Amino acid sequence: MICVYPDFYRRFACKAGDCLHSCCRGWEIDVDEESSAYYRTLPGKLGCELRAALKQEDGVWHFRLKDGDRCPFLREDGLCRLILELGEQALCDICALHPRFYGELNEFEFCGLGLSCEKVCELLLSSSEPLRFVLDDEPEPIDFAALLRRMGLEPAEELLRFTPRPTQGRYRELLRRMAETEPIDAAWPEELAALRE
Ligand code: SF4
Incomplete structure (x- = not known):
């Protein structure tokens, strides 16, 4: 190949604690079978927390999200407890990829x-x-x-070759399509409204 x-x-390098729209919030995180087996047998306090956080639905393991749809291992400073306490190699496939x-x-x-x-x-x-x-x-x-x-x-x-043709109609259409997307945060619909004005 x-x-x-x-x-x-x-x-590319993850912005970690400097990321404004962290992917560790808002998305359910599926945990691959090998990682979930490791997490489920990890000793100590973190192992207990991992077992409490893991949930299996339709044969797929994932983490129960906390308030604000946050990953339970995302710290307030935006850093990942699993990386800090176990090392990057402990991440499940989706988080590593x-x-x-x-x-x-x-x-x-x-x-x-x-x-x-x-x-x-x-x-x-x-x-x-x-x-x-x-x-x-x-x-x-x-x-x-x-x-x-x-x-x-x-x-x-x-x-x-893309040649922009900026007209009011094209911008209205662009804003209409953007308004159909899922807002990434509370500020996004307000910014769109301001742009429409
Ligand atoms: S936290 Fe997620 S969205 Fe933010 S820079 Fe890292 S990989 Fe990208």
């Missing part, structure tokens, strides 16, 4: 970073240069058109 990464992939994801197509494996993570958005938007891609077997990063050609596709030039 030839791995393909966006050029900022290796610069997020926000990375992988997909395969023919001989390529695409390695991505999800835009639900604020650090990933910051990395993506930190450069005004076109996004480039790193391939295992290419000495230099290549642009999107070159990546498509490596995949045996011949992209039509007009499909690769």
